[in-house]
Amino acid sequence: ILPFGLLGEVDAHFRAYLSQKSINGRCLSENSRSSSSGSISTDEGLYEQQEPQVQSIAMQRILQRRSLLLREKQQDWQESPEGQKMLELRRSLPSYKERDALLKTISQNQVVVVSGETGCGKTTQLPQYILESEIEAVRGAACSVICTQPRRISAMSVSERVAAERGEQLGESVGYKVRLEGMRGRDTRLLFCTTGILLRRLLVDRNLKGVTHVIVDEIHERGMNEDFLLIVLKDLLPRRPDLRLILMSATLNAELFSSYFGGAPMLHIPGFTYPVRAHFLEHILEMTGYRLTSYNQIDDYGQEQKWKMQKQAQTLRKRKSQIASAVEDALEAADFREYSFRTRESLSCWNPDAIGFNLIEHVLCHIVNKERPGAVLVFMTGWDDINSLKDQLQAHPLLGDPSKVLLLACHGSMASSEQRLIFDRPEGGVRKIVLATNMAETSITINDAVFVVDCGKAKETSYDALNNTPCLLPSWISKASARQRRGRAGRVQPGECYHLYPRCVYDAFADYQLPELLRTPLQSLCLQIKSLQLGSISEFLSSALQPPEPLSVKNAVEYLQIIGALDENENLTVLGRNLSMLPVEPKLGKMLILGSIFNCLDPVMTVVAGLSARDPFMMPFDKKDLAESAKAQFSARSYSDHLALVRAYDGWKDAERHQAGYEYCWKNFLSAQTLKAIDSLRRQFFFLLKDTGLVDSSAENCNKWSRDEHLVRAVICAGLFPGICSVVNKEKSITLKTMEDGQVLLYSSSVNGGVPKIPYPWLVFNEKVKVNSVFLRDSTAVSDSVLLLFGGNISRGGLDGHLKMLGGYLEFFMKPAVANTYLSLKQEMDELIQKK
Numbered sequence: 161i162l163p164f165g166l167l168g169e170v171d172a173h174f175r176a177y178l179s180q181k182s183i184n185g186r187c188l189s190e191n192s193r194s195s196s197s198g199s200i201s202t203d204e205g206l207y208e209q210q211e212p213q214v215q216s217i218a219m220q221r222i223l224q225r226r227s228l229l230l231r232e233k234q235q236d237w238q239e240s241p242e243g244q245k246m247l248e249l250r251r252s253l254p255s256y257k258e259r260d261a262l263l264k265t266i267s268q269n270q271v272v273v274v275s276g277e278t279g280c281g282k283t284t285q286l287p288q289y290i291l292e293s294e295i296e297a298v299r300g301a302a303c304s305v306i307c308t309q310p311r312r313i314s315a316m317s318v319s320e321r322v323a324a325e326r327g328e329q330l331g332e333s334v335g336y337k338v339r340l341e342g343m344r345g346r347d348t349r350l351l352f353c354t355t356g357i358l359l360r361r362l363l364v365d366r367n368l369k370g371v372t373h374v375i376v377d378e379i380h381e382r383g384m385n386e387d388f389l390l391i392v393l394k395d396l397l398p399r400r401p402d403l404r405l406i407l408m409s410a411t412l413n414a415e416l417f418s419s420y421f422g423g424a425p426m427l428h429i430p431g432f433t434y435p436v437r438a439h440f441l442e443h444i445l446e447m448t449g450y451r452l453t454s455y456n457q458i459d460d461y462g463q464e465q466k467w468k469m470q471k472q473a474q475t476l477r478k479r480k481s482q483i484a485s486a487v488e489d490a491l492e493a494a495d496f497r498e499y500s501f502r503t504r505e506s507l508s509c510w511n512p513d514a515i516g517f518n519l520i521e522h523v524l525c526h527i528v529n530k531e532r533p534g535a536v537l538v539f540m541t542g543w544d545d546i547n548s549l550k551d552q553l554q555a556h557p558l559l560g561d562p563s564k565v566l567l568l569a570c571h572g573s574m575a576s577s578e579q580r581l582i583f584d585r586p587e588g589g590v591r592k593i594v595l596a597t598n599m600a601e602t603s604i605t606i607n608d609a610v611f612v613v614d615c616g617k618a619k620e621t622s623y624d625a626l627n628n629t630p631c632l633l634p635s636w637i638s639k640a641s642a643r644q645r646r647g648r649a650g651r652v653q654p655g656e657c658y659h660l661y662p663r664c665v666y667d668a669f670a671d672y673q674l675p676e677l678l679r680t681p682l683q684s685l686c687l688q689i690k691s692l693q694l695g696s697i698s699e700f701l702s703s704a705l706q707p708p709e710p711l712s713v714k715n716a717v718e719y720l721q722i723i724g725a726l727d728e729n730e731n732l733t734v735l736g737r738n739l740s741m742l743p744v745e746p747k748l749g750k751m752l753i754l755g756s757i758f759n760c761l762d763p764v765m766t767v768v769a770g771l772s773a774r775d776p777f778m779m780p781f782d783k784k785d786l787a788e789s790a791k792a793q794f795s796a797r798s799y800s801d802h803l804a805l806v807r808a809y810d811g812w813k814d815a816e817r818h819q820a821g822y823e824y825c826w827k828n829f830l831s832a833q834t835l836k837a838i839d840s841l842r843r844q845f846f847f848l849l850k851d852t853g854l855v856d857s858s859a860e861n862c863n864k865w866s867r868d869e870h871l872v873r874a875v876i877c878a879g880l881f882p883g884i885c886s887v888v889n890k891e892k893s894i895t896l897k898t899m900e901d902g903q904v905l906l907y908s909s910s911v912n913g914g915v916p917k918i919p920y921p922w923l924v925f926n927e928k929v930k931v932n933s934v935f936l937r938d939s940t941a942v943s944d945s946v947l948l949l950f951g952g953n954i955s956r957g958g959l960d961g962h963l964k965m966l967g968g969y970l971e972f973f974m975k976p977a978v979a980n981t982y983l984s985l986k987q988e989m990d991e992l993i994q995k996k
């Protein structure tokens with residue numbers, strides 16, 4: 161009886177808690193999601209209602225007067241000496257020649273697709289042309305232009321630039337709005353915002369009342385938010401015949417977007433770039449005289465790379481056989497030893513411990529010493545490797561010398577003061593080196609770049625629908641991206657581009673990157689569709705530009721049902737609604753919610769932050785044993801990588817308080833950088849949960865039961881289910897099995913990897929990776945009762961579904977004892993239902 165009673169209690173508690181803590185209506189309109197890998201993001205902030213509708217003649221007069229004022233102000237600026245200078249500068253941009261044609265086409269068509277070389281003036285000029293022409297026609301006060309950007313940093317920097325071009329402060333006629341921040345005033349007529357902000361607005365204002373123009377920028381990137389927004393806007397256009405939609409992209413694929421909107425007219429802004437010479441790895445090694453060392457590690461490493469390439473070929477084959485065979489051909493063609501030998505460096509450049517950094521350092525030295533003046537733009541995969549590389553370069557006698565080199569980082573989370581430096585030209589023969597993510601491919605233009613160093617990778621989420629496994633890993637870029645990166649070197653004079661991979665790898669790249677919608681798990685997106693009340697998920701997604709595979713949609717819906725975010729009829733549950741407000745994957749959101757319900761949020765936030773960031777446990781190639789035993793100490797028989805992380809983090813926080821953080825990290829093979837990232841994520845989670853009303857300021861949620869590791873384990877299980885495998889301890893070994901894959905293995909870096917026995921019947925895991933066998937990365941051991949009570953869906957209509965599903969697992973794994981408990985519970989419940 162006890163488990164049944166307890167189960168009922170958990171369920172009741174859960175529901176009572178959620179309905180009491182989240183104030184439903186408020187949550188939906190005020191709170192938010194923000195960008196996180198692979199999840200749809202809607203940025204924070206209640207979008208205030210726009211200007212009231214024109215209601216009376218008096219109102220029209222007021223509008224007229226305000227429009228006249230706006231025109232007067234614009235004319236004053238344009239006639240001033242500074243304004244003249246600015247106009248001259250703006251008129252030198254290629255987009256200026258097309259100004260009239262653009263405005264005419266926009267006025268005559270509801271949808272227009274505009275393409276043009278990066279830097280030709282799409283983002284800063286086109287929205288301004290519209291605004292200016294409306295102001296000139298004395299309609300200024302009645303117009304409202306919204307221009308979306310995929311990244312918050314571009315929304316902020318572009319709005320600042322446009323305001324300056326108009327001789328204004330931000331928040332006058334030009335403003336911006338991104339998650340948690342914004343600057344706009346009563347007279348703001350041109351608003352730059354993230355795509356997520358516009359999606360959020362559509363939640364409360366389905367017809368975009370008062371908006372006259374929507375400009376969706378950087379659509380060629382095919383981000384999930386942008387593709388999603390296009391479906392919603394396509395649906396909206398017939399209801400708002402006066403609304404104008406302008407799609408802007410780099411010089412790619414304009415036809416695709418045009419035909420999606422029934423053959424919308426396309427306008428191309430011709431641009432000019434100087435030729436750029438491409439050097440591939442073979443040539444770079446020769447040219448710079450770089451020598452690779454230590455043959456003995458190559459075989460291991462080569463083998464691992466070969467698996468990775470084969471895995472990539474496999475995934476590609478499912479997408480498009482022709483690319484897959486190209487990768488395979490590349491593998492065949494190159495003698496693999498030679499191949500791995502040559503690419504070793506470039507393939508590993510995302511790893512802070514890898515020698516890849518040395519090659520980049522070497523190439524940079526070569527440029528600084530031997531090449532003509534000009535800024536260098538280095539494309540890296542993400543802010544963490546940018547930071548590590550920057551640390552390494554700063555310690556270099558030449559590259560770290562500020563009288564010779566100005567070293568800058570350019571990524572989504574940099575400060576705006578640093579941002580401005582990127583556009584400046586340093587004085588006195590100092591060479592500017594900018595380490596950037598792929599945002600410098602199209603959304604930011606560094607005019608004086610003459611040299612580009614391209615590591616060939618970008619961090620992208622990918623998703624394998626067949627194995628139902630998502631991953632966020634640096635992966636090869638497309639040919640289009642490589643070309644785009646190369647083009648960045650030819651803005652002001654002929655340039656050079658160093659591709660740190662062999663030609664054969666380039667030849668195997670896909671032509672274009674797959675849209676995010678087709679390469680990420682759709683769970684968060686499906687939650688979003690439901691919370692925006694857009695009807696049937698599969699129907700909605702089938703009208704996308706390139707609809708995702710039905711199997712991916714089915715997997716996502718099933719997953720959401722299993723974890724209890726959707727009910728059998730695909731309706732959002734209370735849990736689902738709460739999850740849709742958290743900017744993390746549903747499984748992580750569920751952990752956060754349960755962590756606050758069970759008052760053990762502190763360790764749970766660490767676990768969730770650890771799962772969203774990279775692993776802080778470092779495993780250097782040559783000191784693997786030492787590193788593994790350091791990690792094992794943290795685990796101390798907890799049989800949990802996640803709890804080991806909690807302990808490592810807590811220890812680091814303690815050490816930090818005594819200014820001993822770095823020594824602590826050094827001794828324990830931990831990355832201080834990642835721990836800091838975890839720290840900041842934890843803070844963000846806390847504020848978010850506070851915002852949604854899930855935690856109160858008493859901090860009881862955080863700590864009351866934090867020391868109870870059984871409870872924390874249970875919450876981890878609730879989040880990671882159905883990522884579960886059974887443990888069978890044999891005499892000398894352990895056999896692990898999952899339902900989908902059969903036998904699986906553990907990575908040796910897991911604390912459960914080398915142990916002779918795991919005294920628990922189950923492991924829950926976050927991620928599995930298929931190489932030649934299926935490997936589990938991080939895992940936590942759990943007991944039968946924890947699985948029974950926390951695995952799966954406890955908030956969904958009664959216990960029946962929950963037990964039925966769990967029963968399936970238990971029967972499959974033939975755990976008779978648990979199956980019996982389950983059966984008696986089920987029987988008892990049936991009887992109860994009968995009685996009712």
Ligand code: CDP
Pocket residue numbers: 253276277278279280281282283284285317318321583602603605606607
């Ligand atoms: O959007 P698109 O790539 O077509 O060009 P843009 O971002 O509108 O930039 C037009 C020009 O303005 C480029 O030459 C940029 O270098 C310059 N710009 C700038 O100087 N400062 C900024 N904050 C943004 C753009």
Ligand code: MG
Pocket residue numbers: 279282283284377602603
């Ligand atoms: Mg642009």
